[in-house]
Amino acid sequence: MTSTLTEPKAAKAAKSSKPVIVLRNIRKTYMMGHVAVEVLRGISMTIDPGDFAAIMGASGSGKSTTMHIIGCLDVPSRGYYWLDGIDVRSLTDEDLSKIRNRKIGFVFQSFNLIPRLSVLANVELPLTYQGVKKQERRERAVAALSATGMSHRLIHMPTELSGGEQQRVAVARAVVTNPSILLADEPTGNLPSHQSAEVMNIFSQLNAEGRTVILVTHEEDIAEHAKRIIRIQDGMVVRDTRSLPVDALPPRLDASSKKTASRPISARLADGSSPPHGLLLNTDTPSESISRDSK
Numbered sequence: 304m305t306s307t308l309t310e311p312k313a314a315k316a317a318k319s320s321k322p323v324i325v326l327r328n329i330r331k332t333y334m335m336g337h338v339a340v341e342v343l344r345g346i347s348m349t350i351d352p353g354d355f356a357a358i359m360g361a362s363g364s365g366k367s368t369t370m371h372i373i374g375c376l377d378v379p380s381r382g383y384y385w386l387d388g389i390d391v392r393s394l395t396d397e398d399l400s401k402i403r404n405r406k407i408g409f410v411f412q413s414f415n416l417i418p419r420l421s422v423l424a425n426v427e428l429p430l431t432y433q434g435v436k437k438q439e440r441r442e443r444a445v446a447a448l449s450a451t452g453m454s455h456r457l458i459h460m461p462t463e464l465s466g467g468e469q470q471r472v473a474v475a476r477a478v479v480t481n482p483s484i485l486l487a488d489e490p491t492g493n494l495p496s497h498q499s500a501e502v503m504n505i506f507s508q509l510n511a512e513g514r515t516v517i518l519v520t521h522e523e524d525i526a527e528h529a530k531r532i533i534r535i536q537d538g539m540v541v542r543d544t545r546s547l548p549v550d551a552l553p554p555r556l557d558a559s560s561k562k563t564a565s566r567p568i569s570a571r572l573a574d575g576s577s578p579p580h581g582l583l584l585n586t587d588t589p590s591e592s593i594s595r596d597s598k
């Protein structure tokens with residue numbers, strides 16, 4: 304497993320690891336009647352495994368459209384997109400949905416939980432789509448909910464939860480399939496600040512485990528949780544600023560999580576592995592410690 308790697312080897316391997324997302328000159332045009340509206344006008348970006356990037360920009364600048372393309376929920380009108388080295392244009396709809404299911408977890412501003420299903424059933428749902436058997440489904444959903452501090456609300460309905468709690472359930476649902484990439488479009492947009500902080504610490508922990516996190520936000524202090532800020536204006540990247548290396552721990556990782564984060568992230572990334580079932584936390588409190596040792 305990853306623990307057999309010496310640190311220099313691991314760092315070297317992480318450096319030479321291939322980008323997980325490469326967008327080149329992505330354009331997106333919508334037809335509004337007879338008028339073509341150019342929403343993306345040549346977006347290029349490269350994201351390495353383990354990066355934590357925040358996408359910022361004014362309303363209507365094309366952030367969500369970019370995220371939908373990255374998440375294979377939409378296709379570009381022109382340009383190239385390689386996801387884990389695969390040219391996404393070569394994939395059928397079926398392949399796309401498989402890849403989406405396997406590699407990508409989504410978190411949306413509006414939580415998007417199914418109101419008539421319990422918390423547990425909501426989180427089990429992506430595993431049901433994958434054909435995972437009932438008992439494993441349950442165990443993995445409980446583990447993911449436990450990691451986001453929600454295991455005390457398994458049989459509650461979404462309407463019986465606060466906004467922050469609903470978002471923590473949505474994060475559990477996004478990671479229960481163990482995706483290597485987590486995409487979040489304004490995940491704290493509907494939350495009061497203390498709940499935003501809890502949700503952001505979960506994203507930091509997920510990134511500290513080696514997952515690639517891309518987050519859209521309007522708020523500078525939310526973007527400061529990331530290692531890199533990509534600014535979009537009128538469908539183009541106008542600035543791309545990195546504050547920390549890809550394999551550093553995320554800047555706002557909770558202090559107690561940092562203390563126990565003994566193993567360099569590069570070691571986990573080196574062999575391309577990611578944690579088995581969602582977060583590796585065996586705690587019910589999102590701000591509590593995180594073990595980065597391989598299991």
Ligand SMILES: Nc1ncnc2c1ncn2[C@@H]1O[C@H](COP(=O)(O)OP(=O)(O)OP(=O)(O)O)[C@@H](O)[C@H]1O
Pocket residue numbers: 333334335340342360361362363364365366367368369
């Ligand atoms: N399906 C669509 N048909 C036509 N125009 C669209 C469509 N989806 C998005 N747009 C337009 O594309 C532009 C970019 O939309 P997008 O949702 O990507 O913006 P955004 O940066 O996420 O904005 P916000 O911060 O308000 O969420 C907007 O002007 C929007 O009206």
Ligand SMILES: [Mg+2]
Pocket residue numbers: 366367368488
């Ligand atoms: Mg948007």
